Amino acid sequence: AQSVTQPDIHITVSEGASLELRCNYSYGATPYLFWYVQSPGQGLQLLLKYFSGDTLVQGIKGFEAEFKRSQSSFNLRKPSVHWSDAAEYFCAVGPPYGNKLVFGAGTILRVKS
């Protein structure tokens, strides 16, 4: 069965510090992977997605993620965090067709000044 694990419920980083949010997935075929961000009281916004090709993908707002098949991971990174990055981040995995995505439980990012 498909599943996504985000091991960290909360992460706090200082503004300007680097960030890595972890995501591990279980999927029986080639995974299609996504990262979404949600500001409080808002819907989810797509940050980036991986379908195939280069395992390092660039997204919006300076985020990137690296797909590592051997580790079943798709970790999200940002070199320098800004206070506006404080939000909840969701990793998701899904099939190429049908698009029934399975989401992780989310990681809440807090940024301290």
Added chain:
Amino acid sequence: SQTIHQWPATLVQPVGSPLSLECTVEGTSNPNLYWYRQAAGRGLQLLFYSVGIGQISSEVPQNLSASRPQDRQFILSSKKLLLSDSGFYLCAWSGRTVGGYTFGSGTRLTVV
């Protein structure tokens, strides 16, 4: 461009009252449509999805139902709300090929 509209943004309803949340998509045809519920600290739970008019799949047994009366309209309903129905409800659409979801802005439902 495609847009998704979801309303109302917030709703406070008494226990036992009915519910109707509406979601519409513009700028695309024949989308896949989804209703998710987000409870505090519990991530996103898929409630219903639809691949066409009148075609609804339920993912979990619950007090809710969904309908798709038109191609780009998706409605979440309940005849009698329970306290446990409180949460943040999100509608989303996707195309027929890989691309992920586009989410609406959500409805905060509080059952009192």
